């Protein structure tokens with residue numbers, strides 16, 4: 325039987341740990357829509373405690389976490405300020421428009437993943453002008469995917485929160501990979517979110533749980549988010565089976581998955597350092613790899629990289645038993661995660677070298693593009 329591929333497409337491909345599976349099998353459950361599931365209640369209490377917020381809500385996914393947060397913060401006809409290329413604007417099926425009834429005002433970001441504070445200030449609409457939508461929310465993504473998943477520091481979150489609140493508007497953090505940022509910057513989730521009004525974070529990415537995300541914030545906000553979750557059909561019943569895995573992931577003991585994220589960051593950095601030396605790979609500065617994303621362009625040396633080059637490379641790499649994925653702007657993405665070992669990284673480096681020479685061999689049509 326062929327060996328399983330080394331799957332670096334995303335940290336979402338992780339499988340639950342043995343400790344999670346045991347906890348899921350043994351989980352005490354109840355009807356969570358009635359508020360009766362002790363394991364969900366414990367997970368929500370743990371998330372609130374870890375993030376220093378009043379309350380938390382267990383939801384199915386990061387997308388639902390962001391959506392119920394937007395529904396809880398933003399009225400119809402409201403506008404959300406966020407970074408261009410952000411997940412909430414590009415990859416959530418326009419739910420801000422379809423479900424929330426809001427527009428998005430997008431801003432550029434720098435190589436460190438930050439939107440400029442003056443740009444944010446200037447993006448607020450005039451609430452006295454009848455023509456304008458009503459600026460109702462600012463969203464910051466942390467880690468910031470497009471900038472090679474840069475971890476944005478708590479001081480920046482505080483500064484954006486101050487700008488937003490000067491205008492009476494809350495700040496939400498799309499923290500799908502919040503704990504990657506926390507670990508990379510050696511801080512705490514509480515400190516990281518001190519300047520934010522709400523946040524969502526995923527359990528089913530680097531933390532390796534099978535399902536789920538958490539939304540955190542003030543009690544009233546969480547009540548509105550809970551109602552929004554119900555409206556979307558996201559009220560789950562014996563959800564403790566799923567929440568049990570989250571409690572393991574967020575635990576402090578040896579089965580906890582937060583501190584382990586540092587291994588993924590080290591693997592990502594080592595992979596990037598090797599790939600950056602290969603002819604045919606461009607746009608990869610290994611010092612920019614501070615969490616778990618490695619993003620780069622591929623193409624024949626000297627040619628301008630295109631999406632067709634990425635497609636050819638990914639096919640050649642798959643034939644070598646390694647999976648990566650095309651990022652939305654044409655770059656290739658590799659994401660080390662739980663289950664990926666240092667030996668897998670070595671095999672990936674060798675496979676990449678071979679795939680580049682196959683995809684961009686001098687006799688190949690693409691090599692001349």
Ligand SMILES: Cc1ncc(COP(=O)(O)O)c(C=O)c1O
Pocket residue numbers: 384385386387388411412465469498500501526528537
């Ligand atoms: C930055 C960011 N936000 C939100 C999400 C949505 O998470 P989910 O896939 O659980 O809906 C993702 C998913 O990859 C993400 O990368």
